[in-house]
Amino acid sequence: MIRVMLPTHLRTLAQADRIVELEVEGAVTQRAVLDALEAAYPTLRGTIRDTVTRQRRPLVRFFAGKQDLSHEPPDAPLPDPVATGDEPFLVIGAMAGG
Amino acid sequence: MSGVRVLVGTRKGAFVLTSDETRERWDVCGPHFAGWEMYHLKGSPVDPNRLYASQSSGWFGQTIQRSDDGGRTWNPVGNEFNYDGVPGTHQWYDGTQHPWEFARVWHLEPSLTDPDTVYAGVEDAALFRSTDAGQSWQELSGLREVKGNLWQPGAGGMCLHTIVLDPNDPDRIVVAISAAGAFRTDDGGQTWLPINRGLKSPYELPDPDADVGHCVHNVAMHPSRPDVLFMQKHWDVMRSDNAGECWHEVSGNLPSDFGFPIAVHAHEPETVYVVPIKSDSEHFPPEGKLRVYRSRTGGHEWEALTAGLPQQDCYVNVLRDAMAVDSLDSCGIYVGTTGGQVYASADSGDTWTPIVRDLPSVLSVEEQTLQ
Numbered sequence: 054m055i056r057v058m059l060p061t062h063l064r065t066l067a068q069a070d071r072i073v074e075l076e077v078e079g080a081v082t083q084r085a086v087l088d089a090l091e092a093a094y095p096t097l098r099g100t101i102r103d104t105v106t107r108q109r110r111p112l113v114r115f116f117a118g119k120q121d122l123s124h125e126p127p128d129a130p131l132p133d134p135v136a137t138g139d140e141p142f143l144v145i146g147a148m149a150g151g
Numbered sequence: 152m153s154g155v156r157v158l159v160g161t162r163k164g165a166f167v168l169t170s171d172e173t174r175e176r177w178d179v180c181g182p183h184f185a186g187w188e189m190y191h192l193k194g195s196p197v198d199p200n201r202l203y204a205s206q207s208s209g210w211f212g213q214t215i216q217r218s219d220d221g222g223r224t225w226n227p228v229g230n231e232f233n234y235d236g237v238p239g240t241h242q243w244y245d246g247t248q249h250p251w252e253f254a255r256v257w258h259l260e261p262s263l264t265d266p267d268t269v270y271a272g273v274e275d276a277a278l279f280r281s282t283d284a285g286q287s288w289q290e291l292s293g294l295r296e297v298k299g300n301l302w303q304p305g306a307g308g309m310c311l312h313t314i315v316l317d318p319n320d321p322d323r324i325v326v327a328i329s330a331a332g333a334f335r336t337d338d339g340g341q342t343w344l345p346i347n348r349g350l351k352s353p354y355e356l357p358d359p360d361a362d363v364g365h366c367v368h369n370v371a372m373h374p375s376r377p378d379v380l381f382m383q384k385h386w387d388v389m390r391s392d393n394a395g396e397c398w399h400e401v402s403g404n405l406p407s408d409f410g411f412p413i414a415v416h417a418h419e420p421e422t423v424y425v426v427p428i429k430s431d432s433e434h435f436p437p438e439g440k441l442r443v444y445r446s447r448t449g450g451h452e453w454e455a456l457t458a459g460l461p462q463q464d465c466y467v468n469v470l471r472d473a474m475a476v477d478s479l480d481s482c483g484i485y486v487g488t489t490g491g492q493v494y495a496s497a498d499s500g501d502t503w504t505p506i507v508r509d510l511p512s513v514l515s516v517e518e519q520t521l522q
Contacts, residue, residue, distance in 0.1 A: 062186060062211055066227065096227040100211040104231045105253075112210040146210040 056141040067094040081136035084127040116143040156519040160189035163511035167222045174497040194519040198266035205256040228285035235292035242303035260314035272311035276328040291340035305330035327367040346395030369471040373420035383413040401450020412474035421449040426469040435466035459503030472515035487513030
């Protein structure tokens with residue numbers, strides 16, 4: 054079971070808890086986790102990744118294990134603690150204030 | 152008992168303001184979608200409980216919300232706005248061609264006859280339609296074939312912000328796009344014509360009479376006379392008596408003919424409202440006085456409406472979608488400001504009172520007259 058932590062606005066939009074639990078088939082990658090997230094919560098389609106390009110939206114970040122994984126390839130394996138469910142995969146609204 | 156529902160979109164959420172027909176006491180409900188930019192909310196003319204809202208965020212993109220109970224509860228619907236075919240390119244700031252990229256929905260226009268049909272004006276400029284109550288969206292891509300490669304973004308982005316539906320002819324739609332102009336279809340959106348003859352942009356375009364490229368800010372129509380259109384252009388207030396075939400200037404004695412919104416009185420087709428702004432670089436009222444101007448002669452002759460509006464040290468703006476009229480017997484008019492005030496007049500603009508003073512910056516104001 055993979056755990057994903059959502060930012061406040063997406064939690065509200067999806068009417069979901071702060072941390073959602075997802076079953077991911079096969080290799081645990083960014084793409085697989087986000088596909089599972091969007092399948093479980095269709096209202097999140099387009100909010101994390103562009104609906105056409107499937108690229109991460111510019112002001113969304115992915116953190117896990119105190120690392121910024123935002124620029125990792127979408128099919129790269131996520132760290133083991135995420136794959137085992139010991140640590141959540143964090144979806145973050147980037148700092149964009151002034 | 153009749154009443155009014157005013158739908159207010161702001162930079163940080165949406166608010167629903169309701170009153171009975173006296174429009175003296177208001178109930179303020181919100182913020183809905185707190186923290187999100189609410190560019191526009193609008194109700195269906197045939198089902199007042201059916202509302203559509205454009206919710207967006209620099210972080211999380213575009214969502215469309217729908218209410219089926221007059222705004223008490225909302226549910227997200229479809230947010231996939233995919234351009235038809237190969238999107239192509241438009242002109243960019245540096246003169247190069249730039250791919251069409253969806254940014255947000257500026258304006259939602261529900262059908263005059265079917266609550267499940269709604270149009271969306273988007274940035275980068277295009278018109279979409281949903282016939283399943285917002286679940287899915289299809290582009291009316293013939294619009295971008297009208298020299299779309301020459302359109303270029305203005306300061307606010309290349310947005311399709313105005314959609315005017317003809318009550319007598321369901322196949323006729325007028326749209327307006329910043330820094331591209333006004334366009335009309337007479338066949339339900341398959342083919343389009345630029346309707347910019349008579350517009351002059353001597354300081355914005357190398358050819359001041361060009362058929363596309365004019366920065367149209369807003370277009371208004373009275374439903375009893377759909378061939379008469381009023382336009383607030385970047386500079387100039389314009390009028391057409393033939394559905395946009397040609398335009399003539401009616402700015403008359405306005406203190407500035409720059410502005411954003413324009414509206415027509417609900418019962419008097421020759422009574423028109425604008426909110427003059429000092430200039431393209433100074434987006435605030437001349438002399439620090441917020442004045443709505445009213446013409447009862449279809450333009451040319453304008454009177455300042457000031458009673459109840461701030462007449463000193465006022466430097467707010469009123470954006471293009473932030474003025475609306477109701478259709479009660481004594482026509483009401485509503486104006487929202489970038490300072491977070493929504494002013495209401497229940498007497499055609501003669502006197503004004505603030506409904507709310509301290510909302511986030513107001514992006515849009517729409518009304519529903521409830522019978």
